Amino acid sequence: KTGTLYQVDAGNGSWKQVGKPGEWGQTIAATTMDNMLYTVEKSGVLYATDPSTGTWKALGKPDFGATWFLTGSNGKLHTIESSGSLYEVNVK
Numbered sequence: 676k677t678g679t680l681y682q683v684d685a686g687n688g689s690w691k692q693v694g695k696p697g698e699w700g701q702t703i704a705a706t707t708m709d710n711m712l713y714t715v716e717k718s719g720v721l722y723a724t725d726p727s728t729g730t731w732k733a734l735g736k737p738d739f740g741a742t743w744f745l746t747g748s749n750g751k752l753h754t755i756e757s758s759g760s761l762y763e764v765n766v767k
Contacts, residue, residue, distance in 0.1 A: 693729050704739075704754075708747030713766070715739040715754075723766065734766060 693712075704715040712724040719740030724731040744755040752764040 693724070693726050704742050704745035706745045706747045706752065708752065708766075709750065713745060713747060713752055715742045715745055721752075721764070721766075 699714075701717045702714045703717055706713050707726075710725075710727075712726050714722045714724065716722065717740070719737035719742075721734045721739050722731050723734055739754065741757040742754045743757055746753050750765070750767055752766055754762045754764060756762065
């Protein structure tokens with residue numbers, strides 16, 4: 676998840692690639708919160724990525740393999756699991 680950042684002109688806005696092409700192919704859920712990008716990978720690992728630098732770190736154990744949806748608010752993530760359960764995750 677580290678690599679060159681590419682900036683592209685997108686008309687009235689712009690966007691930039693974080694990491695290398697295809698590097699996010701194992702991501703199953705993602706959300707932003709407090710200027711960070713949080714992702715869950717197929718391996719079940721939750722990651723925090725700084726989109727301005729592309730640096731990332733794993734948070735905890737691979738406990739998120741059944742996550743379908745991820746959202747963040749007020750310093751906590753919320754996951755909806757394949758079982759239909761809702762979990763609150765404290766990432767601080």
